[in-house]
Amino acid sequence: MALKSFRPLTASLRFTTLNRPAEITDKRPERSLVESKSKTGGRNTYGRITSRRRGGGHKKLYRIIDFKRGKLDMSAKVQAIEYDPNRTALLALLAYADGTKAYILAPLGLKVGDTVYSALKTDTNDFKPGNSFLLGAIPPATKLHAVELIPGKGAQIARAAGTSVELVAVENGYAQIRLSSGETRLVNAKCRATIGEVSNADHGKRSLGKAGRNRWLGRRPRVRGVAMNPVDHPNGGGQGKSKGGGGRQHLVSPWGQLAKGFPTRRRTKLSSSFILVRANGRPPRGKK
Numbered sequence: 294m295a296l297k298s299f300r301p302l303t304a305s306l307r308f309t310t311l312n313r314p315a316e317i318t319d320k321r322p323e324r325s326l327v328e329s330k331s332k333t334g335g336r337n338t339y340g341r342i343t344s345r346r347r348g349g350g351h352k353k354l355y356r357i358i359d360f361k362r363g364k365l366d367m368s369a370k371v372q373a374i375e376y377d378p379n380r381t382a383l384l385a386l387l388a389y390a391d392g393t394k395a396y397i398l399a400p401l402g403l404k405v406g407d408t409v410y411s412a413l414k415t416d417t418n419d420f421k422p423g424n425s426f427l428l429g430a431i432p433p434a435t436k437l438h439a440v441e442l443i444p445g446k447g448a449q450i451a452r453a454a455g456t457s458v459e460l461v462a463v464e465n466g467y468a469q470i471r472l473s474s475g476e477t478r479l480v481n482a483k484c485r486a487t488i489g490e491v492s493n494a495d496h497g498k499r500s501l502g503k504a505g506r507n508r509w510l511g512r513r514p515r516v517r518g519v520a521m522n523p524v525d526h527p528n529g530g531g532q533g534k535s536k537g538g539g540g541r542q543h544l545v546s547p548w549g550q551l552a553k554g555f556p557t558r559r560r561t562k563l564s565s566s567f568i569l570v571r572a573n574g575r576p577p578r579g580k581k
Contacts, residue, residue, distance in 0.1 A: 440470065
């Protein structure tokens with residue numbers, strides 16, 4: 294069982310539920326595949342905060358992950374399943390036949406000792422979790438993860454824990470994939486994808502139990518706008534507890550942008566032409 298609860302010996306343990314997958318190998322990360330990661334505190338190159346509520350946290354080493362799977366037609370053996378502090382998914386350490394090693398996102402069901410590979414063509418028995426192929430060579434109704442948007446750029450879709458996409462059809466050089474949000478879009482059939490779902494699906498069921506654990510993860514406190522004064526936030530003020538400063542105005546950001554129900558995707562984005570069905574079940578703007 295990946296979820297672990299505790300006896301309420303302290304106030305925080307009463308509500309703590311942590312995710313500890315049993316398949317994780319007790320092993321230090323591969324030294325040749327890690328690099329130092331400096332903290333930004335949410336600040337850009339000019340020292341200005343562009344991502345709020347970030348800072349502190351435990352030190353981390355970044356694991357270099359092979360999102361391209363460019364080592365073709367060479368089998369690799371899974372040496373370990375490891376935790377990655379930089380993402381929700383688990384990692385699988387691969388050892389190729391020529392001696393090189395690489396990290397990939399560990400799919401659900403992959404175990405130590407299994408063999409995976411990446412290729413251009415497929416056989417009927419090749420569709421096992423962890424194998425990587427071109428979208429045009431995969432049969433419909435297959436669950437996939439780590440899907441490319443541009444051939445050769447590396448995986449961009451379905452990389453979080455427990456996520457996957459479904460291959461609907463392949464025609465006219467494009468593959469139709471259905472995302473977990475409900476959106477259906479076209480992707481070049483020459484893009485690469487990996488078979489299976491991403492591991493560690495129980496990650497979203499954990500309960501941190503105390504504010505301190507959020508600070509360990511590098512997240513600073515978040516104060517609601519309605520709890521502030523009018524000088525500090527558009528939703529602040531009011532006589533006692535009120536919905537938005539004593540009035541009925543909509544909840545907004547500190548700069549006045551609507552915070553709920555406001556579409557943030559640009560209407561002129563070029564990739565909108567590849568969307569067949571939006572997440573709300575409707576066709577994109579301009580399509581019928």
